[in-house]
Amino acid sequence: MSIGHTLLGLLESGPRHGYDLKRAFDEHFGQDRPLHYGQVYSTMSRLLKNGLVEVDGVEAGAGPERKRYAITDAGITDVAQWLARPEKPEPYLQSTLYTKVVLALMTDRDAAELLDTQRAEHLRLMRGLTERKRTGDLADQLICDHALFHLEADLRWLELTAARLDKLAEAVGG
Amino acid sequence: MTLLRSRPHGERDTTVPAPPPAPPRTGPARWARDLAMGMRFAAGGGREGWIRTALTAAGVALGVAVLLFCASAPTLMNAWHGREKARENLGQAHPPPRSDRTVLYAHTDTVFRGTAIRGRLVRPDGAHPPAPPGMRHLPGPGEMVVSPALKDLLAAPDNALLRARLSSYRIVGVIGDEGLKGPRELTYLAHSDALSELTGYRIDRFGKSWDPRPLTTPGLVLVIMTCVALMTPVMVFIGTSVRFGNERRERRLAALRLVGADVRTTRRIASGEVLFGSLLGLLGGGALFLAGRLLAPSITLWDINVYPSDVTPGPLAALLITVLVPTAAVLVTLVAQRGVTVEPLGIVRNRPPVRRRLWWRVALPVAGTALLVPMAIRPGPIDDPLATGCLAGGSTLLLFGVTALLPWLVDRVVGRLRGGPVTWQLAVRRLQLSSGPATRAVSGITVALAGAVAIHMLMTGSQAGYAAAYAESGRVPQISLWGNGASWQQTERLLSALRATPGVTTARGLLDANAGRMPTPDHDTDRDLPGIIGVGTCAELRKVAHLPSCRDGDAFVTDGHRDSGTERGLTPGATINLNPPDASDEPVPAPRPWTVPPSARAAQLAPLQDGHRLYYDLLLTPSVLDTNRLTRPSVEALVRFDRDTPDAVEHIRNTAARIDPTMMEGSSIDNPHDRQYDGIRTTIFIGAVVTLLLIGAGLIISTVEQLYERRRLLSTLDAYGTRRATLGWSVLWQTALPVALGLALALSCGLALGSLLLTIIGSDVIVDWPVVAGMTAIGGGVILFVTALSLPPLWRMMRPEGLRTE
Amino acid sequence: MTPEGSLLAAEGLRKAYGPTPALDGADFSIHPGEVVAVMGPSGSGKSTLLHCLAGIIRPDSGTVRYGTHALTELTDAQRSALRRTDFGFVFQFGQLVPELTCLENVALPLRLNGTKRKDAERQARDWLAQLEVDGVDGQRPGEISGGQGQRVAVARALATRPRVIFADEPTGALDSLNGERVLTLLTNAARDTNAAVVLVTHEARVAAYSDREIVVRDGRVKDMAGRI
Known part of the structure; x- marks a missing residue:
């Protein structure tokens, strides 16, 4: 999971202090592993260096926690590319996919689009597995089935989440 | 939710879970509750539910109305005869x-x-x-x-x-x-x-103590047959009506089972639904009856025409109808459910496709025939309850036998069918899988038609005699008139008035009276057949006999006795009695002697004309005898007229009425039986048509219901590119097969029953082929009618909407 | 815009049921021998697209071309005739005529095309064998299992050797094993006869049998092949 892209995504909705960023991240994605403040700091430094964020303003008693970050145009493009790039289908992909869906919704992007892209990628892999099953022996078939079912589960979960969040977004946005 | 015995609110909070409720006792309260629930379903089932309830109600209403009319027949006849007796x-x-x-x-x-x-x-x-x-x-x-x-x-x-x-x-x-x-x-x-x-x-008073003659055998047979033929389809129809919408009802019951109703409860609920429909039907039937009897004044059947108030069912019959029709409706429902278990997830028909056994189906008509054949072999009066019972029972069994035979016949015939075009195959296979609903509806047609054909034959047969006689004697346009003959002068006045009447071609007439032998101590004249004296001018006498010559004052003795074979003592010179006793006269009236002129000559009566027989023994010219001396002389005139003169007959009647209004008329001009017959024939025909249409309606409902159930399949077939015509034809075949078989069975049974009944009343067996053809045509019409009305729903069901997953 | 060499192509399809649009400018194309999965959430217009492509319903606007025919211009009778001869259909359930035996069901489309009964039934028997259900000839649909029924349905869809097979959730009512078998048999048979298959499904595992998938969402089609 890319913390950098996630934090960038969070900044898309408006400039934030470092501490706010950590809180927002934990709230949305950090149920299992809250972010260390140091991770925020180091990530922000890297993003600053790459020109994806800029310091929007510093308050008195400047320390890293007092800096207010804002996303740059380059940062927005980067987030968009990241969201649009399908993840390599693999088991236990949820957290990344989940983060992507939530961010897409938070940044008013189309979660369905993301889903379609991801599904195409999953299907590409699944087609390969299906073809292997067609021609392979029983062991092959069993292995392929295992992978196919997991991949399908991913997609279904993603679809369900997207459908739910779409509704939520409608409710909030409407 | 009411189904799940919802607990009172107070109990919900108890910490200890309540033990599962004991299985409900089947008490009257439980019954009433389930029935009431069923009735609520029937009343509150939305538009579709209402349509179904309305159909059941309409069917039952028609049946009830017919039953009420039948039950009114005795009261009606009593009222009718009663008024006749009181005024006569x-x-x-x-x-x-x-x-x-x-x-x-x-x-x-x-x-x-x-x-x-x-x-x-x-x-x-x-x-x-x-x-x-x-x-x-x-x-x-x-x-x-x-x-x-x-x-x-x-x-x-x-x-x-x-x-x-x-x-x-x-x-x-x-x-x-x-x-x-x-x-x-x-x-x-x-x-x-x-x-x-x-x-x-x-x-000295009006009102007579006179009982109407009991019905003749043909009349009685006809009445019994009409009742049987009328009631049987009504019963079949009520049976069919309560099954309207059965399949959807079963689906709903399955849903009830899913939420916890037990099998008995579902049966009671189903009964309740049907009960609601049939109670509505009962009310509707009552209303229909009340409305229908208002039409009574405008209907004349068998010359009987009555007031609406005369059309009142007997109280017992009315009570029976009120109680039995809903009961029968519930029973039919329960019987229909006997082979069906409503399971939570659908209907299980746990009767494997019954192999329709032949023996008991054949037993019915055979038993019926067995009851009728002895009566046909030895025709006799049907005057005792046993004979009446045999007749009614035999006819009923024969008619019901048709209903019982039809499913077997359809099964057998359809089971043997193979091949044929796709449309035919679809229909045949459908019938092979389940011919029940179609056959049930058709069996109504069968009974109605068989009954109608039998009644018709009975009518035709018993009317054929009258018709032939009237046709024979009506060939020559003539009227005979007779009445009290005051004098020869009056007779002459009548004759000349008749001759002057427009349209009259010839008229002849004599004054006549009875005469007999003088009583002697050793001869009892009471038993003598009197001879007949005819009085008229030479011109008139020549019209009835060959006279050697004739002048006023002549007398002639005829050869009339040769035909009758009895010598009546009216010979020249004999003294005869002009006041002979007639059988009822007591005491013997005083003889009035008169001597036949010795100069009387012999004369030959003219040959028999036009079926009119001449009986005169003695022909006298007016001056021979003072007609006042005759006892109760009468006048008889025979008038021929020209058919082309409009209202010639009415002019003749007016002339006769002017001379003597009490004069009576004998003619073969209007056969009253024809009119009666026509009325009844029309009635039977209309009755048959109405029955067939009703049954057509039932068929349409079951066909449409079946289509609705299969709309997904129909959409699939449409997707496959199946032509609408293909499915239309298969619906046609599906209707046509059972109807055609039903018709064939109905006609053969009706003809058999009709022939038996005609033999019983001792009449020639005559088949009214045009009527048979007519009934067949109506049957064909019903097939087309049902198919035509099933096509729009069929095409609607074939739309791709049916493919969308529900 | 019709892609070169396509067998069946649709452009700008619009279809509304009442005020709700089911299709809102959908494009589609398929080549001979190609298996295309049509995916999308329920109510997105998948089935409506299939019905329009097969000429079962006529779109409110847009065109469907099949070979040289403009399907949307044909009369109802012409479209029916085309469906009888060139298209095959497999649905989720409820498609076999319950009164007819399995053999007669498979022979039905052939007979609707005018094939003699004997011929039709002989061909039907071959198809049943090919779908591995040669034991059910004389049985009625109610007497066989769901998997067997669906194979009979596939056999019926293939019987006329259609150019395009339309399958709408063909395995929706089957367990995984039966579903896979049916899909394998269906796609194999289609490839053997160079028929195109339009496979409507919401399951990725089913879609994995396709060569390419399209997604229908809110009445619009996204061709995922064109994306990469």
Whole structure:
């Protein structure tokens, strides 16, 4: 999971202090592993260096926690590319996919689009597995089935989440 | 949710879970509750539910109305006969002595353009005569009271001839309902001073103690058959009606099972639903009956026409109908559910496709035939309850046998069918899988048609005799008139008046009277058949006999006795009695001797003409004998007329009425049986058509229901590119097969039953083929009708909407 | 815009049921021998697209071309005839005529095309064998299992050797094993006869049998092949 892209995504909705960023991240994605403040700091430094964020303003008693970050145009493009790039289908992909869906919704992007892209990628892999099953022996078939079912589960979960969040977004946005 | 015995609110909070509720006791309360729930389903099932309930109700209503009409027949006949008895008096063997309270009474029935009019003349002897029902007092001299229908008829512009016939009397009033048999009866009662003891008879009251003759065998057979043929389809129809929408009802019951209703509960709920429909039907039937009987005045059947109030079912019959029809509806539902278990997830038909056994199906018609055949072999009067029971039972069994045979026949025939085009295959396979609903509906047709054909044959057979006789004697256009003969002068007046009447070609007539031997100590004349004396001018006499020569004053003895084979003692020079006793006269009246002129010559009676037989033993010219010496002489005239002269017959009747209104007429011009027959034939035909249409309606409902159930499949077939026509044809075949088989069975059974019944009443077996063809045509019409009306829903079901997953 | 060499192509399809649009400008194309999965959430218009492509319903606007025919211009009778001869259909359930035996069901489309009964039934028997259900000839659909029924349905869809097979959730009512078998048999048979298959499904595992998938969402089609 890319913390950098996630934090960038969070900044898309408006400039934030470092501490706010950590809180927002934990709230949305950090149920299992809250972010260390140091991770925020180091990530922000890297993003600053790459020109994806800029310091929007510093308050008195400047320390890293007092800096207010804002996303740059380059940062927005980067987030968009990241969201649009399908993840390599693999088991236990949820957290990344989940983060992507939530961010897409938070940044008013189309979660369905993301889903379609991801599904195409999953299907590409699944087609390969299906073809292997067609021609392979029983062991092959069993292995392929295992992978196919997991991949399908991913997609279904993603679809369900997207459908739910779409509704939520409608409710909030409407 | 009410199904899941919801607990009272208070109990919900108890910490200890309540033990599972004990299985419900089947008590009356439970019954009532489930029935009520079913009724609520029937009433609150949305538009579709209402349509289904309405169909059941309509079917039951029609059935109930028919039953109520049938149950009214006895009351109706009693009322009808009762009014006839109260107003009539046929005279007594010993006429009452003339008094202040007696009346001279005579019948002057006439016919006007084929319609019979009942006429009565009265002439009170004193100031306090009795009056028949329907009028407060008898009309005064030259006055008459008429029935409303006759008043209208007299007022009609083109009925001047009728007005002329009754012109001697002035209408002073209208006869009340209690004095009429029915609202359309044509009758009048007039006061005529011309009435004498010769033309009328004396009575002292109206009302007679006279019981109507019991029905003749053919009549009785006809009545029993009509009842059987009418009731059987009604019962079948009620049975079919309560099954309308059965499949969807079963689906709903399955849903109820899913939420916890047990099998018995579902049955009770189903009964409740049907009960609601049939109770509505009962009300509707009552209303239909009340509305229908208002039409009674405008209907004449078998010359019977009555008031609406006469159409009242007997209380017991009404009670039975009220109780039995809903009960039967519930029973039919329960029987229909017997082979079906409603499971939570659907219907399980746990009766494996029953192999339809033949023996008991054949047993029914065979038993019926067995009851009828002995009666056919030895035709006799049907006057005891046993014979009546045999007849009704036999006919019913035979008719029901058709209903029982049909499913077997359809199964068998369809089971053997193979191959054929796709449309045919679809229909045949469908019927092979389940022919029940179609056959059930068709069995109604079968019974109705078989009954109608049998009744028809019975009618045709028993009418054929009358028809032949009337056709034979009606060939020559003639009318005979007879009445009281006052004198030769009056007879001559009648004859010349008749000859002067428009349309009359020839007329002949004589004055005649009875004469017998003089009583002697060793000869009892009581048993003698009297001889007949005919009086007329030479011209008139020549029309009845070959005379050697004739002048006024001549007398002739005829050879009439040769035909009868008895010598009556009317020979030249013999002294005969002009006042012979007739069988009823007691004591023997005083003889009135008269001597036959010794110069009387022999004459030969003219050969028999036109079926009219001549009986004169002695022919006299007017001057030979003073006609006043004859006992109750009568006049008889035979008039021939020209058919092309309009209303010739009416002119003749008017002439006769002018001379003597009490003169009677004998003619073969209007066969009254024809009219009766036509009416009944039309009624049977209409009845058959209505029954067939009803059954067609039932077929449409079951077909559409079946289509609805299969709409997904139909959409699939449409996706496959199946032509609409293909499925349309398969619906046609699917209807046509059972109907055709039903028709064939109905016709063969009806013809068999009809032949048996005709044999029982001792009549020739005649088949009215046009009617058989007509019924077959209607059957074909029903097939087309059902198919045509099933096509729009079929095409609607074929739309791709049916493919969308629900 | 019709892609070169396509067998069946649709452009700008619009279809509304009442005020709700089911299709809102959908494009589609398929080549001979190609298996295309049509995916998308329920109510997105998948089935409506299939019905329009097969000429079962006529779109409110837009065109469907099949070979040289403009399907949307043909009369109802012409489209029916085309469906009888060139298209095959497999649905989720409820498609076999319950009164007819399995053999007669498979022979039905052939007979609707005018094939003699004997011929039709002989061919039907071959198809049943090919779908591995040769034991059910004389049985009625109610007497066989769901998997067997669906194979009979596939056999019926293939019987006329259609150019395009339309399958709408063909395995929706089957367990995984039966579903896979049916899909394998269906796609194999289609490839053997060079028929195109339009496979409507919401299951990725089913879609994995396709060569390419399209997604229908809110009445619009996204061709995922064109994306990469």
